[in-house]
Each structure stands twice: as structure tokens, then as C-alpha cells.
Amino acid sequence: MNNYExxxxxxxxxxATGALLLTLILFWTAAGFGLAGTQVEFLHLPLWVWASSLGVWVFAIVGVKALTHFVFRDMSLEDEEVTRHDK
Incomplete structure (x- = not known):
């Protein structure tokens, strides 16, 4: 893989990382403000607290797993053009 690639x-x-961050921010906003009117509670905390904290955390883990599987590539960061000339 050359430097341009x-x-x-x-x-x-x-x-892709920036897109995931934007998606997480939008999900957090929708979960926090969108569920604020519901009266559902779990362990004496409103549903929006769970969705905007744990929900975003789980969503982020799944998103990072998808990024590492589909987008990220393992590549050498060494400058191959320089190392070829040195030999």
C-alpha cells in the first residue's frame, strides 16, 4: 500500500468515525429529549436517563465494533518508499 492509498x-x-459520532449525538438527543415526556420508570429513574446513558453506551460499542469490522484496516504506518531506497 503506497502513501496515497x-x-x-x-x-x-x-x-466514518465522525459519522458515528454525529449519529451518537443525534441518538443521545433523541433518547434524552424524545423520551422526557414518558412516565415510564425503572429503578426509580425515568426511561430517558437509561436510554440516554446506557443506551448510547451500548450503541457506541456496537458502532465501534462495526467500524473495526467493516471500515478500519490493519496497515503498516512505516514509510515503505523510504525503506525501499535505504536497502
């Missing part, structure tokens, strides 16, 4: 992969990974 590595750069493109890093851009892809950064974009």
Missing part, C-alpha cells in the same frame, strides 16, 4: 484509508476511517 494509506492517506485515502485514513480519510475513510476518520469520516
Amino acid at each position: 494509506k492517506y485515502q484509508q485514513v480519510k475513510k476511517e476518520a469520516g
Whole structure:
């Protein structure tokens, strides 16, 4: 993989991570404010507390697992062009 391909992969990974962050923020907002009017409680806490804290945490773990499986690639960060010239 040359430097340009590595750069493109890093851009892809950064974009996907940013998209996941935006999705998490939107989910947190929807879970927190969207469920604020419900009267459902669990362990004396309203449903919006559980959804906006634990729900986002679980959603983030699933999102990161998806990123590492589908988007991220294991690649060497060494500059291969320089190491070829040194040999």
C-alpha cells in the first residue's frame, strides 16, 4: 500500500468515525429529549436517563465494533518508499 492509498484509508476511517459520532449525538438527543415526556420508570429513574446513558453506551460499542469490522484496516504506518531506497 503506497502513501496515497494509506492517506485515502485514513480519510475513510476518520469520516466514518465522525459519522458515528454525529449519529451518537443525534441518538443521545433523541433518547434524552424524545423520551422526557414518558412516565415510564425503572429503578426509580425515568426511561430517558437509561436510554440516554446506557443506551448510547451500548450503541457506541456496537458502532465501534462495526467500524473495526467493516471500515478500519490493519496497515503498516512505516514509510515503505523510504525503506525501499535505504536497502
